[in-house]
Amino acid sequence: MERTKLLTIAVIGLLLLNLVTIGFLVLRPGKPGGRPEDGPPGGEGPSRIIIERLHFDDNQQERYQTLIEAHRAQTRELASQSVHLYRDYYGLLENDQPDTAQITSLNRQIGQNQREQAQLNFDHFNDIKQLCRPDQQAAFRQLVSELSRLFGRQQRPPRPSPDGQPEGPPANLPPRP
Numbered sequence: 001m002e003r004t005k006l007l008t009i010a011v012i013g014l015l016l017l018n019l020v021t022i023g024f025l026v027l028r029p030g031k032p033g034g035r036p037e038d039g040p041p042g043g044e045g046p047s048r049i050i051i052e053r054l055h056f057d058d059n060q061q062e063r064y065q066t067l068i069e070a071h072r073a074q075t076r077e078l079a080s081q082s083v084h085l086y087r088d089y090y091g092l093l094e095n096d097q098p099d100t101a102q103i104t105s106l107n108r109q110i111g112q113n114q115r116e117q118a119q120l121n122f123d124h125f126n127d128i129k130q131l132c133r134p135d136q137q138a139a140f141r142q143l144v145s146e147l148s149r150l151f152g153r154q155q156r157p158p159r160p161s162p163d164g165q166p167e168g169p170p171a172n173l174p175p176r177p
Contacts, residue, residue, distance in 0.1 A: 050128065053143050054136050063131055071124045078117050085110050 047068055051061055089106040092098040125144070132140045 050143065054128075054132060054139050056131070056136075060131050064128065067124065067127050067131075071120070074120055075117070078113060078120065082110070082113050082117075085113060 047064070051064065056064060085106060089103075089110065092102055092106070129140055
């Protein structure tokens with residue numbers, strides 16, 4: 001009887017834990033796996049940060065949203081092209097003797113795609129700069145100096161080396177901004 005009671009308590013405890021976990025996932029702000037810029041209004045996505053830091057008025061915000069939509073569409077197109085290029089590039093490894101002309105061609109196309117992505121992002125921020133009034137230019141310059149922190153990709157933590165020490169810069173260096 002005591003064993004049955006213990007198992008019943010354990011099952012009820014696990015059930016409650018599952019319900020709390022599901023409740024947390026359902027009720028928390030934002031979407032699981034959602035991108036920051038697609039988060040809830042007032043969130044800390046890049047677009048919200050830019051609007052707040054540059055003190056955009058309503059008209060500027062509308063024009064900025066138009067820029068964002070165009071930028072996202074162009075970014076998706078370039079990302080799609082990149083996926084296809086890399087698929088074709090690594091698909092060449094299926095051949096016993098990959099064609100060096102195709103390798104070279106795909107290398108050039110991948111490089112061109114990456115240059116286009118970089119230029120697209122540069123142009124996007126230049127368009128944002130053009131939206132700014134003269135009194136907002138100082139805030140824009142400050143924002144530009146922080147771009148790597150705001151929009152940089154998450155870095156993986158350093159992997160430990162065989163001796164147990166993490167690979168990467170020495171611990172006595174200051175953290176990257």
